[in-house]
Every structure is written in structure tokens, then in C-alpha cells.
Amino acid sequence: MRLLPKKLSTGVEGCGRTLRYCGEFGYTPNGHVAKCDVDDFEEFLDWCLTPQNSNIKQKSSLIQLWTWVRCMYIEATGKKITHDINKRMDFVIEQLAKSAGLNSQKANKPCLGVDDAILILESLWSRMNLAFSNERHRVQLSLLILIHAFTTQRPGSIVESSDYYGTNRCLCYKHVHLLLVPNPEELGRPIIIMELKLEHLKGKREEKTGPLIFVFYERDDCLVLCPIAHMLGLAFADNAFESDFIKCPEDIFKLEIPPSRRSIELKWKPEMFDIPVFRGIGHDGSVSKTRALTYNVFFHDLERIGDVAGFPMKVTPYCIRRAGGMALDETTTAALRNQAMGHGRSSVYQTYYMSSYVNADVQAAYLGVPSNKALFRAVGRMSLRSDARAPTSLTDEQKAELEQDPSLIALRNEVQSIKEAISKEYGIVTKSKGTALYKSYINAQNRYRWTRYSLNRKRKAMARQKFFDTIDTIEVDRQLATKLNQKNQTTALDSDKSDPKQVFEIQERAILVENLFQPQSQLSDRILVIQAMTGLCRRREMPGKTPGDRRTHPAKEAKMEESKNQHFNIPIILKSVQCIFCIGDTRLPIRSRTYSFSRPDAIRRHMEHSHYRHIPKTVTIECPHPECKERLTGVDHLKNHAQVVHGITS
Numbered sequence: 001m002r003l004l005p006k007k008l009s010t011g012v013e014g015c016g017r018t019l020r021y022c023g024e025f026g027y028t029p030n031g032h033v034a035k036c037d038v039d040d041f042e043e044f045l046d047w048c049l050t051p052q053n054s055n056i057k058q059k060s061s062l063i064q065l066w067t068w069v070r071c072m073y074i075e076a077t078g079k080k081i082t083h084d085i086n087k088r089m090d091f092v093i094e095q096l097a098k099s100a101g102l103n104s105q106k107a108n109k110p111c112l113g114v115d116d117a118i119l120i121l122e123s124l125w126s127r128m129n130l131a132f133s134n135e136r137h138r139v140q141l142s143l144l145i146l147i148h149a150f151t152t153q154r155p156g157s158i159v160e161s162s163d164y165y166g167t168n169r170c171l172c173y174k175h176v177h178l179l180l181v182p183n184p185e186e187l188g189r190p191i192i193i194m195e196l197k198l199e200h201l202k203g204k205r206e207e208k209t210g211p212l213i214f215v216f217y218e219r220d221d222c223l224v225l226c227p228i229a230h231m232l233g234l235a236f237a238d239n240a241f242e243s244d245f246i247k248c249p250e251d252i253f254k255l256e257i258p259p260s261r262r263s264i265e266l267k268w269k270p271e272m273f274d275i276p277v278f279r280g281i282g283h284d285g286s287v288s289k290t291r292a293l294t295y296n297v298f299f300h301d302l303e304r305i306g307d308v309a310g311f312p313m314k315v316t317p318y319c320i321r322r323a324g325g326m327a328l329d330e331t332t333t334a335a336l337r338n339q340a341m342g343h344g345r346s347s348v349y350q351t352y353y354m355s356s357y358v359n360a361d362v363q364a365a366y367l368g369v370p371s372n373k374a375l376f377r378a379v380g381r382m383s384l385r386s387d388a389r390a391p392t393s394l395t396d397e398q399k400a401e402l403e404q405d406p407s408l409i410a411l412r413n414e415v416q417s418i419k420e421a422i423s424k425e426y427g428i429v430t431k432s433k434g435t436a437l438y439k440s441y442i443n444a445q446n447r448y449r450w451t452r453y454s455l456n457r458k459r460k461a462m463a464r465q466k467f468f469d470t471i472d473t474i475e476v477d478r479q480l481a482t483k484l485n486q487k488n489q490t491t492a493l494d495s496d497k498s499d500p501k502q503v504f505e506i507q508e509r510a511i512l513v514e515n516l517f518q519p520q521s522q523l524s525d526r527i528l529v530i531q532a533m534t535g536l537c538r539r540r541e542m543p544g545k546t547p548g549d550r551r552t553h554p555a556k557e558a559k560m561e562e563s564k565n566q567h568f569n570i571p572i573i574l575k576s577v578q579c580i581f582c583i584g585d586t587r588l589p590i591r592s593r594t595y596s597f598s599r600p601d602a603i604r605r606h607m608e609h610s611h612y613r614h615i616p617k618t619v620t621i622e623c624p625h626p627e628c629k630e631r632l633t634g635v636d637h638l639k640n641h642a643q644v645v646h647g648i649t650s
Helices: 016-025 029-035 038-048 059-077 083-100 114-126 136-151 227-237 249-253 295-309 317-331 334-341 346-352 362-367 373-379 396-403 406-426 436-483 507-516 523-536 555-566 600-610 634-644
Strands: 176-181 191-198 212-217 264-266 279-281 287-292 620-622 631-633
Touching: 016 038, 029 059, 038 059, 038 083, 059 083, 114 136, 114 295, 114 317, 114 507, 136 191, 136 212, 136 227, 136 279, 136 295, 136 317, 136 523, 176 227, 191 227, 212 227, 212 334, 227 249, 227 523, 249 523, 295 317, 317 334, 334 346, 396 436, 406 436, 507 523, 620 634, 631 634
Parallel strands: none
Antiparallel strands: 176 191, 176 264, 191 212, 279 287, 620 631
């Protein structure tokens, strides 16, 4: 039996921090770990706490690091660390945490309830500053949030877990079963249910235990909460149905259950069985045919949506899991809650998942009066203090200030000095590949980028915290000043950043926003939503454009724009600042396809970052211009062809 998940099975070699430590002191990684005692472990943890080696701020992070050390010891020796060493290390960790001034306060455990989830989904679908390289990602993110909330399972059982990176273990089509069953409440058309079989459960991946099976059904009150509509949209986009006669949603809703049957299953094509439902999206907007969506992508996308929605706290997948656990705790038995969440005992939920909010109306209980459930539920929302006006990025002034940070300047100078040394000896950087100088240059560049990224995140967090610390008083002063007929205080916050009218560039998205958040009792409305989701999976927006760059229009104009997008002539010779790749990409709206960049250097950056760098240098490719089918050898040939034949600045 494997002692560790695959990510840890590489032992000491898999931990970059351990490699740096062993390299600094001249140790052999695996051999040193096998011979370590308490003093050696303490020396390593103390080394990790120095600012130049780590950025540990929480005591819990130090405890997690010790857990990694124990895992590496198991991999190196084949046995666990003794109980006596573990006890002594507990004392060592306490002393190290105190001497380093680590924060030992337990983190808050917010829960993303149903009202908060609807706000997250509304932001995902309707906010203009949430763009993805392929619109399929918007549809699958919406479904992923629903499945994660309804099952309360760990995200790693649905998408590829970080501990099993590269294994492609995730929810595949073979784990999803769509069935038509009679409606038990009223006569009429059969309803569609979805059986979800989750096999990749924590602690049971290598065991021959059966999967957990969850059942979902159609919802009409709010289609954004209907997992069936989302799943059908993805399935039609993937052309996944085995029957050749199922071409559109109407074909499914025409079906009836024969008297001899209690259900009809909508089978998948055999070649779709091992295809992940949630798949990775490339930088160029291409959807991977086999690669699973990873937990890291889901985590960062959910955090990004939470920022755009204006949540003061970071929104993570475990906010959803905790909320699902709390809902099960209120409506089912502890045994069923433990089964759904994958817990072996109730103490796990009580210790790690219970919200910091006391989930009871203690005031009403003491006074002996009925509980004010509606008010209590509203106060417990994670979105209670949310504000869509909160900053989601640094201003130009803040970015300029960041560039003057002393640590960033020092690293920038280091990169420049190494580059100058390479230029003197080799001429250009690419000719120095394989040398120690080139390795130093790459390491310095990575340190510079990471420091810049860390400073950006830190300053953005500070800006958001300052906003939420001051916005209440600003709002109170503004309102009271107005009511007292005093001069109204005007601030940059007076204009709400949320869209006053939902207008979109892509027709399918306009249709979905118009219909997803309204009760839809008509079958035609459900069919329209499923068709729009299917169509949206094949569309994309221009990456790297700000919301102001995307001129938007309502659904009727979007429909006219869509017709124009499919029928317009593309000249052989384009404007020098148009993209030869985007103009032939029918997944993009017409405005994005024909977009002209402001300067030649802007089009060069766009083509290099979004297109050229994803093409192997020596592969034979076809010219991306829709009216030109010339075969070209490599990126350099393509650049020359685009400039000479099509007039593109490349």
C-alpha cells in the first residue's frame, strides 16, 4: 500500500526547500533525512523561519511543514517517526513559534451559504471584468461550484487534486449517469436526474471500496442552480451522447418512458468514458481533449470571482464545503453528514469545519421567544459586508509606487547585471543556455517575478482592507451630510462599479444572464438556456482586454452582431496592427476579431504572448488567415509571411 500520495512519493527530492537546505550545508537529501534526530529537525525548521528562506507567518504553517518532514521521513526510511520524537517536536514547534513571533490565532472559517453562492454565480455570469480565454470555462466553473456545494466533497474528488498532479484522476463522463424517470409529483413529461459517482475520495483512492453516489434533479425556480441544465450544455458541446438521434435538447424532452421500463438512461459514447467533465483551458483558448481541470485553477478562479463580487474575505472551495456541511448538519443525521463529507468521525467536522458563527439564535433561546430565522440567516451570510466597489487591482499610482520598492529594485539590478555579463561573453542570452551564468540569470529572473507578484498581492490585499475599514464611515458621513442639507461629500466611491444594465458582446451570454436568475416554468425556456450554454462553450473573448475596451450591447444587438460575425469578408491584406490569428477565430465576437491595436509594439506583445509562444519553432503550420492556406515551416517563417503577404507588424 502506498504510504503517501503521488505528489509526496518523490521524497526529499520533491521538496525545493529541503533541497536548498541540504545544498547549503552539503548534505545528501535522502540520506540526511533518514539519519535525522530532534536536533536536526529543529535546525531545519529554524532555518526555514529565516526571512530569506521562507515567508512563514502562521504557526499552523510551521506545523504543516513538520507534517511534510514526517512524510519525507516515511518515504526515505519506510517507517514512521517515533512517538517520543513527535512529542519532543511538539515542544520544539511551540518554542520556535514563540521566538519567531508566529501568529497562533486560529483562522476564521467562513461559510459560503446559498445566498452567497448565488451572488458568486451572478458575478461569474454577469460581471464584465471577468473574462476567460474560453467561455466553456465559465459554464464548467458554474457547474463545478454547484456540484461542490451539493456534494460537500473535497474538491480533489471532482477535479485533479494538487497531491495527485499529473494523474488526471477526476470526475469523468463514466462517473455521470443521466436518466429519464417518471415525475412522482405530477403527470407530464419525465424529469431528468443525474447520478454522480465519486471514486477519488481522500484515503480511499487505492482501496477497492465503492464510490459515493449523489443524485441531482432538475430545478425550475432558478436555472443557475440547476446542475442538469449545465451538464446537458457541456454534453452537447462535447457531442457526448451515444445516440445519433440526440442532436439538441428538444430531442431529449421528446422522449417518453415505455410501460415496461421505470427509466431510460442517456448513454455516452464509449470514447467519452475517460474524458474529464471539467477540462483544462490553454492560454490560446483551446480546450484540452483529455487534460483535467486542476484544483489550483479552481482555487484561484474562485478567489478572483470573490474579489470581483466584493467579498471582504477570501472565497475558497472550503468555504463552500463548510457551508454544505453546516446545511447537512441542520437537516440530516451526523452519520449521513459524515458519509457525504467523507469523515470517519463527527469530531472532524466539529474541530475543522464548524463556522466561527454560533449557528443558533441565542438571544431568542434565552428570552424564550420564537427565533427570527430570516434575520439570523441574513446576518450569517459571508456576503454581509461585501461591496462590489472594492478594488480588484492596483491603481496606476500604486503600481508605480510598487516598482520603486527597494527589494524589487535590487533584484532588477541583479538581473540586469547578469544580462550584461552574458552579453559581453556570449552576445545574446539564448547562446548562453546550459552555462552557469544562464542558470543564474534564470534564477534571478524567477526571484524578481515572484517578488513582484508577492508585493502586488500584498498591496492589493492592503488596499482592499483599507477600503473595507473606511467605507462604512464614508457611507454614513455621505448620507447624513445629504440629509442635513449640507454639501454632499463626493468621493471616488460614489459611482458604483457594478454594471447598471447587463449588456454583453456575446449573444449566448446575454441570453443566459437574462434567463438564468429568473423562475423558468416553461420547457422552451429550459431548452433556450441549454442551447445557449452549448453555444457559449464554443465562444471566447479577446484575452488581455480591459472591460472598457469591450464595447457591449444588449441581446437583440448581440444577435445582429452574431449574424455579421458569420458573414463578413476578410481582406488578404490586413491593417498592420490587426491580429492574423484573432481575425479568423469565429469563437471571438466580430469586434474582437477586427480589433486594431493602438501601437505596433502592442500587437507584437499580443501575438507573442497569446499565439507565437504556443507554437513549436520548427513545426509545419498552416497560415491562420481564413483566406490563405499556405503551409509554413516554423514561427519565423510565419512571422515573415504575415508581414510580407498580409501586412501584419510581427
